Structures are given as structure tokens and as C-alpha cells.
Amino acid sequence: MGDLVLNRVIARTEQLPSRPATNPLSPQATAELAESFLAPPPAVGGDLKVLLERLDEAVDCAVESAGPGHLAYIPGGGLFTAALAEFYNRATNRYGGVAAVAPALAALEESVIRWIATDVCGLPAGSGGLLTSGGSIATFSATVAARHDRLGEDIAPGAVYTSAFAHHSVAKAARLAGIRAAHIRLVPHTPDLRMDPDAAAAMIRADREAGLRPFLLVATAGTTHAGTIDPLPQLANVADRENLWFHVDAAYGGFFRLTARGRERLTGVEQADSITLDPHKTLFLPFGTGALVVRDVAALHAAHEGTGSYLQDIAGGNVPDSGHLGPELTHEIRGLRAWLPLHLHGTDAFRDALDEKLDLTEHVHTALSGIPDLEVPLSPDLSTVIFRIRPSGGSRAAVERADEASRRLLDRINAHRRFVLSTTEIDGRYTLRVCIVSHRTHLGLITDAVEIIRAETARIAAEQ
Numbered sequence: 001m002g003d004l005v006l007n008r009v010i011a012r013t014e015q016l017p018s019r020p021a022t023n024p025l026s027p028q029a030t031a032e033l034a035e036s037f038l039a040p041p042p043a044v045g046g047d048l049k050v051l052l053e054r055l056d057e058a059v060d061c062a063v064e065s066a067g068p069g070h071l072a073y074i075p076g077g078g079l080f081t082a083a084l085a086e087f088y089n090r091a092t093n094r095y096g097g098v099a100a101v102a103p104a105l106a107a108l109e110e111s112v113i114r115w116i117a118t119d120v121c122g123l124p125a126g127s128g129g130l131l132t133s134g135g136s137i138a139t140f141s142a143t144v145a146a147r148h149d150r151l152g153e154d155i156a157p158g159a160v161y162t163s164a165f166a167h168h169s170v171a172k173a174a175r176l177a178g179i180r181a182a183h184i185r186l187v188p189h190t191p192d193l194r195m196d197p198d199a200a201a202a203m204i205r206a207d208r209e210a211g212l213r214p215f216l217l218v219a220t221a222g223t224t225h226a227g228t229i230d231p232l233p234q235l236a237n238v239a240d241r242e243n244l245w246f247h248v249d250a251a252y253g254g255f256f257r258l259t260a261r262g263r264e265r266l267t268g269v270e271q272a273d274s275i276t277l278d279p280h281k282t283l284f285l286p287f288g289t290g291a292l293v294v295r296d297v298a299a300l301h302a303a304h305e306g307t308g309s310y311l312q313d314i315a316g317g318n319v320p321d322s323g324h325l326g327p328e329l330t331h332e333i334r335g336l337r338a339w340l341p342l343h344l345h346g347t348d349a350f351r352d353a354l355d356e357k358l359d360l361t362e363h364v365h366t367a368l369s370g371i372p373d374l375e376v377p378l379s380p381d382l383s384t385v386i387f388r389i390r391p392s393g394g395s396r397a398a399v400e401r402a403d404e405a406s407r408r409l410l411d412r413i414n415a416h417r418r419f420v421l422s423t424t425e426i427d428g429r430y431t432l433r434v435c436i437v438s439h440r441t442h443l444g445l446i447t448d449a450v451e452i453i454r455a456e457t458a459r460i461a462a463e464q
Contacts, residue, residue, distance in 0.1 A: 001048055008052055012059075013066075013080055016440060020417035021069030025061050033061050065287075068440040069419035071449065074224060074252050074278075077438035078286040085340035086286060089333055096333040097323035098311070109335025110319045112342070116277060117293035120257050121250075122270030129293035129300065130322040131334040135251035135278045138292035140173040141304065141326045142274040143216065145294065146245035147177050148303035150215035159183040159207050162218040163195040165225045167249055170218050183212060192378060193226055193426070195219060197234040204242045217244045221266050222253025225424045226433070227384030229253060232268025239273075248272040251290070253382050255282035258351040261358055265381055274300075282354060284439040285337055292326070300325045357383045357436045360446050364434055367450045373461040374453075375402075377426070383436045387453075388429060389460065403430040405460050412456045419449050 023030060037058060064070060066078050099106035109131060117127040132138045143160070151158045160174045164186050174184050185207065188199045204214045217239045219230040232248060239246035248269050254277035256262030257269065269275060273295050280289040294300045297320060305324050323329040342350070361383040368387050369376045375390040389409060391402040406423075410432055414420050423432050436446070 004048055004052060008056070009083070012056075016064070016067045017445075019064050019067050021064050021067060021420040022414060022417050023061055023063060024417070030061055033057060063420060066438075066440075068438055068442065068445050069417075069449075070438055071434050071436060071441070072420045072422035074281050074435055075437040075441075076278075076280045076287050077284055077440050078280075079284050079341050079439065081341045081344055082285045082337045086337045089336040094333050096331050097329045098321045099317050099319040100321075102333065103317055103319065105333045105336070106317075106319045106322075108339050109322070109333055112335040112338045113291065113293065115342075116254075116279075116291055120255060120277070121272075121275050121293055122257070123272075123275075123293060123295055126297070127293060127295050128297040128320060128325075129274075129291065130325045131279075131338075132290040132292055132326060132328075133288050133331075134280070134290040135167070135249070135276045136169040136173070136290075137326065137328075138251075138276040138290045139167075139169050139218075139247070139249060140176055141292050141300070142247050142276060142294070143173040143177045143179075144327075145274065145300045145303040146216040146247065147179070149299045150243075150245055151213060154213070155179065157183075157211060157213040158216075159185055159204075159212040159214045160216045160218065161185045161187055161200055161204060161214065161244070163187050163189050163220065163230065165189065165193055165223040165228065166218060166220050167224055167251065170249060174216075193223070193228045195230040195235060197231055197238050200235065201238045201242065204238070204244065208242075214242060214244055216247060217242075218247045218249060219268075219272075221248050221250035221269055222256070222382045222384075224252065225426060226378055226386045226431075227252070227380055227382040227435070228378065229265055229381045232266070233271065234268075236268055236271035245273045246271065247274045247276070249276045251276050251278040252281055255279070255350070256354055256358070256382055258347065259355050259358065262354065262382070279338055281437055283338065283350060284353065285341070289334060289337060297325070353439050356442070360436045360441065360443065361385060361434075363443070364436070364446060364450060368434075368453065371454055371457055373457050377431075385434045386424070386426065386431050387434075388431045389457070392464070399429070401464070405464065406430045406432060409453075409456055409460050412459070413452060416452055418452065419445060 094102040094105050113129050117123045155178050158179050160179055162170050171184050185203055187195050190196050207214055219232055219235045221229050236246050257266050275293050277291045279285040280287045301324055361380050364385045365380055368374055373390055374387050376387045389402045389405040391398040421432055
């Protein structure tokens, strides 16, 4: 059975460069296949080979998020070596919520967390955190820790500050933590789409005078919209002056700090009280791998501590129990899927891959900026380039025609199925985005992508 599965996975992985980037099935065929998988399990077992063939159909009926052509959203290619680590991990099935149950594996996981906290993010010795299922849970735990640390039990007047370009999980985490929606404040942004520190300070002071209790300022180190980085040092200073917990959502951008360019652009991350990162993005690990690192582990523990008499036989140790640092008690050893690739390939390999993504992004930005019919409004901070059809004039009608042309451009680009792009809205404008994150994306595909965008833009312009 193991051979059947492994050989199938190897063959599929080797085929990734040539696979279509989007679902090849028609909407009707997709609906019929999805319907077939709603059937309950049979009373009598089946054949593994036949079942794997059915699974292949299901896996093919999807955006090819593991392939080099996934340039939409923020890709997560998934290292094959991480999959091997996870197969070993799931088969041995060790418990990860309490360190004493598997102390050496808990130490392994703690080593990954400490490396992320100190070597990647620049937090001081003694910082720590936990691995999570993704950035949303990491941000939620950070919000709970901030609420507990700064508000105590009186959470009703609590207020959170972030920007319109923050990931939607920031506002969601605040609501789940009991903060009123009206107290989740969107700070105005500058023309280059960064949170305005002066506006943040003014809002905080005004809200405090109005009887609210500002407690959390959330900056973004790489927005999903355009990859922009908020002015982290200035926002850290605002948080310090106003006595707010400073959280940085570096789910996308954090691991670019492994590169010289990324470390310079992400200066200020090291001033945070807590940081969200997604190893399933820019550390190339499988989906379901997030991280939260904090300056003060005791504050995280105080907000999430809980126990019961059924745990009385478990002694403590030198490694924190991750079950007391976040909302989950039962979970697998998440560190192995990061530990094995990091030790097998070495951190230089990850830095070189991220440097390649920055190089490819600069190439795309330069190429698209040279197409007269395209508007490329920002220079990239990280690995995202945004663009759209240039309006023929300044009137509202001209802008609406350009946005409609941009919609047609997306459809035509994605119809090639060589790669797939996604879109966003920037200050009311329909905007296409190229996001280069997958470790499998290299210059050859990016060259093809630029030529397809160039050709389809010319066709759109000819129709105007």
C-alpha cells in the first residue's frame, strides 16, 4: 500500500511543471464529480488502487496550487521533503500538545520556533511561541494574548487598530476575541498603500478621550493585496508611546528576512510584541503550517493556560507545553515538517530560493511597466506585482471601461492555463496581481507569463 501511494505521489510531483494551472474540467463535469464524492462510505471495503484513481480525479479537479504556474493569491507549493517528513510523522503519530508525552520531539519543535523567533524575526533570546494550523489561528492567539495583557477582564471598551489592506483574519480574530466590530478601527493609508502612523496616533488618542481602551495595533509586513509593508518602526513607536500591544502580521513577508533585501525592507519586525508567520507560504511548507512568535512567552501562557485533573500525572519540563500557549490542546507534532527540510537542505537553500523570487518579481515589474497600455502603480516590496489596463482618460466612464477591460484581460490570461492570476481592489480599482512564491516557479515560466500578458494586453487594446 505504501508503494502504491508513494509511487503515485512521485509521478504526480514530477509532472507538476507541465500540468495546467487551473481546473481542466467544465463546470458541469466539476459539479458531477463533486457530487459523486458526497456519497457515504460503503459497508464492504474497496480496492486501494481503484480508490487512488478516484482520488487522482479529485486532485486534478482543482487549481494546481502545488505547481509553478500558481501565481494567484499567495501560493504554497509544498516541499516534497516536507511531505515525506509528514508521512513519517503521521505514521508514528506522536502527541504534540504536552511536551512530556514526547519530550525529544517537543524539543525538536521548540528548536524550529526559537529559530523563527530569534534568527528570522530578530526577537531577543527567551522569546518563543508555537506552530499553528495557519496564520488565522496565530493572529487569534496573539489578539487574545494582547487583550488579556492590556485589558484584563474589562474588554467591552477595547479597541484594535489596523488598515484596510490588513488580512481579513485580523478583524475576524478581534471579533472572536470579543471585541466589538465598531471598535475595530481602520487607520487611513498613504498613497502607496501603507498605514499612516500619524493617523494611527491621532485615532488612538481620540478614541481614548472618547472613553475607549486602545490596546492593540496590528501592522502588516506584506499585504495580500499588493505585498506592501507598513512603516513598521514608526508604528512600533506609536504603539510604545500609546502603550498598545504591537502585532505584526508577517504571514506573507516574514521569511523574506532570511535575505539581505528582505531584512532591510522588513526592519521593525524585531520591535513587535508578537508576529504571525506562515511557513506554508514563504518557507514552502505544506498548507496547515502557521506560526506565532512572541517577545514574552509568559504573556502568551497567561492568556491560554488551562488544565484539568486528568493531566495531573504529566510533569513539566524545559520545553513549554504548546497546549498552554494557544487554543488547541490536541494536535500533532507540527515541527517535523519544518525541521527535516531545514536540516536536510540547510537554511542557505531557503534564502537562495527567496532571493530568486525577489529577482523574478523585479523582472516582472520592469517588463510590465514597459507595456504602454498597462498601469503598474507600485514598485514591489516583496514578490507581488499589481497591474491593470490604463484608462484612456480621467473621466469616470474611462476608468470603468478600463476596469472592464482588466476583467477581460484576466479571463484571457487564465484561459491559457499555463499559469493563473488573481485580482484585488485597490482604492476602488479592479487590479490584477502576480504573486511569485512557489519554490517551483523559475525564469522560464515567468518569461512565458510576461509574453502572454503582453500579447493579451495588445489584443484588448486593439478592441478598445
